Amino acid sequence: MSVDLTTSLGSLELSAPTLTASGCAAAGRELAQFGDVSSLGAVVTKSIMMEPRSGRATPRMAETPSGMLNSIGLQGPGIEAFLEKDLSWLTQNNVTTIVSIAGNNVDEFGDLARILARVPGIAGLEVNISCPNVESRGQVFACNPVSAAQVIKTVRSVWHSDVPIFAKLSPDVTDIVEIAHSVVEAGVAGVSMINTLLGMVIDVDKMKPMLGGRTGGLSGPAIRPVAVRAIYQVHAALPNLPILGMGGIRTGHDALEFIAAGASAVSIGTAVFGDPSAPWRIATELGQELQARGYDSLREVIGLAHRN
Amino acid sequence: MSAQQLNCTIRSMTPVGGYLHMIVESPDIAKVQPGHFAALAVGGPSGATLLRRAFSIHKSTTGESLEFIFAPHGPGTQWLATQRAGDVIDIIAPLGKPFILPKQPISCVLVAGGYGAAPMELLAIELRARNCRVDVVLGAATQEKLFGVLDLKAVSDSLIVTTDDGTSGVRGRVTDVLAEVITKNNSQAVYACGPMPMLAAVAKMSQANGAFSQCAVEESMACGIGVCMTCVLPIIGDDGVTRMARSCVDGPVFRGDRVRWDDVDTIPSDVFGAPQPGGH
Numbered sequence A: 001m002s003v004d005l006t007t008s009l010g011s012l013e014l015s016a017p018t019l020t021a022s023g024c025a026a027a028g029r030e031l032a033q034f035g036d037v038s039s040l041g042a043v044v045t046k047s048i049m050m051e052p053r054s055g056r057a058t059p060r061m062a063e064t065p066s067g068m069l070n071s072i073g074l075q076g077p078g079i080e081a082f083l084e085k086d087l088s089w090l091t092q093n094n095v096t097t098i099v100s101i102a103g104n105n106v107d108e109f110g111d112l113a114r115i116l117a118r119v120p121g122i123a124g125l126e127v128n129i130s131c132p133n134v135e136s137r138g139q140v141f142a143c144n145p146v147s148a149a150q151v152i153k154t155v156r157s158v159w160h161s162d163v164p165i166f167a168k169l170s171p172d173v174t175d176i177v178e179i180a181h182s183v184v185e186a187g188v189a190g191v192s193m194i195n196t197l198l199g200m201v202i203d204v205d206k207m208k209p210m211l212g213g214r215t216g217g218l219s220g221p222a223i224r225p226v227a228v229r230a231i232y233q234v235h236a237a238l239p240n241l242p243i244l245g246m247g248g249i250r251t252g253h254d255a256l257e258f259i260a261a262g263a264s265a266v267s268i269g270t271a272v273f274g275d276p277s278a279p280w281r282i283a284t285e286l287g288q289e290l291q292a293r294g295y296d297s298l299r300e301v302i303g304l305a306h307r308n
Numbered sequence B: 001m002s003a004q005q006l007n008c009t010i011r012s013m014t015p016v017g018g019y020l021h022m023i024v025e026s027p028d029i030a031k032v033q034p035g036h037f038a039a040l041a042v043g044g045p046s047g048a049t050l051l052r053r054a055f056s057i058h059k060s061t062t063g064e065s066l067e068f069i070f071a072p073h074g075p076g077t078q079w080l081a082t083q084r085a086g087d088v089i090d091i092i093a094p095l096g097k098p099f100i101l102p103k104q105p106i107s108c109v110l111v112a113g114g115y116g117a118a119p120m121e122l123l124a125i126e127l128r129a130r131n132c133r134v135d136v137v138l139g140a141a142t143q144e145k146l147f148g149v150l151d152l153k154a155v156s157d158s159l160i161v162t163t164d165d166g167t168s169g170v171r172g173r174v175t176d177v178l179a180e181v182i183t184k185n186n187s188q189a190v191y192a193c194g195p196m197p198m199l200a201a202v203a204k205m206s207q208a209n210g211a212f213s214q215c216a217v218e219e220s221m222a223c224g225i226g227v228c229m230t231c232v233l234p235i236i237g238d239d240g241v242t243r244m245a246r247s248c249v250d251g252p253v254f255r256g257d258r259v260r261w262d263d264v265d266t267i268p269s270d271v272f273g274a275p276q277p278g279g280h
Helices: A029-033 A079-092 A106-116 A145-158 A176-186 A221-237 A252-261 A278-292 B075-081 B120-129 B149-154 B174-185 B196-208
Strands: A007-009 A012-014 A018-020 A061-064 A067-070 A097-101 A124-128 A165-168 A190-193 A197-199 A216-219 A243-245 A265-268 B004-016 B019-025 B037-040 B053-056 B059-061 B065-070 B088-095 B107-113 B133-140 B158-163 B189-193 B212-216 B232-236 B242-246 B253-255
Touching (some): A018 A278, A061 A216, A067 A221, A079 A106, A106 A124, A106 A145, A124 A145, A221 A243, A252 A278, B037 B065, B053 B065, B059 B120, B107 B120, B107 B174, B120 B189, B133 B149, B174 B196, B196 B212
Parallel strands (some): B107 B189, B133 B158, B189 B212
Antiparallel strands (some): A061 A067, A067 A216, B037 B088
16 A cells, blocks of 8 residues: 655645745746656745846855855846746646745835735745845844745735745844744745755865855755754654755655654755755655655654654 | 657776766667766765766767766766765766757867867767868866867877966967967867856857857756756757757757846846846
């Protein structure tokens, strides 16, 4: 008997447990040559902003042990071109789509939500309050419970729809549970965690930071234990809060750790750069891992590590 | 054209000068055109090097094999150098936009630095099949770093070698001899592959001498398939607007006059979506 891998994130039913992670699969189209994108749990789009954005200067990437730093800086086409080209492709191809949004300020998040609230074909909204690649690190909303809640309240106030809102949380905080509490009170249906950790690599020949943006977000298996810990803590504090888990998942075994820690589904990010078929492969492997341990469904394992 | 991700068995790994020549079996890969590249997984499925390494495809026999030239200079390529015949490599190919071939039998110059010469033999053969004249300029820091001299000599009308240290051919850089080659052969097209400073100099010199250039750029990539936005550089579009284009899917071959060479590694203030005063 095959294992039931269907799951849900609040009201959002998912036919498969693996999603793409924001910023690691563009808007899904490039992955279509490696698999059926509509068979993924969902595509979480690269964070979209109001205006077209060039991103940061290169070098934008530095490989690190079992990880990488990036300072892309949210390069993107802006919401108008996104709706016209990217979202239309996703909709036409029956892809379950979670749109990730990012704003320079609270109002921009509201403006984006106002536009997207009128657009059909969106399964979820991920509010990226935690991108480290903004000009001013002081504006990482997810590092402060008050500003995090402010963004979510603003989005919530214009979001006249049952489509669930998720807040993407940063691990670069003293107490991630406090941030989770504040976004739940502000009205999210669930949380996505974790975003990258801020890091730096120095080129000792040039004696300067290697990345054009100086600092960058660390991702990949190097951060996986941080992600598992963060999810475990938030699930312990808020056991009914749906969690979309991500942070260095490379195999089905890794994904199972996240589910056991309390995630209801997982996003595959950096692993896609090394293996574009990873989101499908990991779903298959997760089924095998569950079966090998005698489980009938993914749902029965969510948060199981808390009971032992 | 669609790229495929395949497990390819290594047929041979042979040292060639300062480089390694790897041949892999690739039964199901689409026809390769000169300038196409491949993205290779390195380090094994649980290794610490997560990102693919991009290599231009040296040669290819459709339905049979792919060939690559690489230098073991970092952890990924050093791992690759330890692989032997019979080992299996995860390869995505063919990727990118290849060199555009002329419809008319024009006079062409192929310019390459170091292992940038890898795709040039395939290109020379294709150009000659179109009755083009093919002159070649190969450069490297030193003799050991030259690649493809004899093979390219066999498929070209003339070949000049330059080395920075004078250990082979003319002492100096490819651009020290390029203008003369263009003038002498009335070259209309210049095809180039090599390090970015060389490409910048070749593109400018081609333009100054009335030749159209195509350059295969070398930008650091994480994925090779267009999703990571790492390998961008400022490219002037048909509409005159500069965008941060991805060298993996919009390139790696760009018209030399469309790359803003002096602005690579920067965000020009007039680029599409550039930061506005008071904005990000």
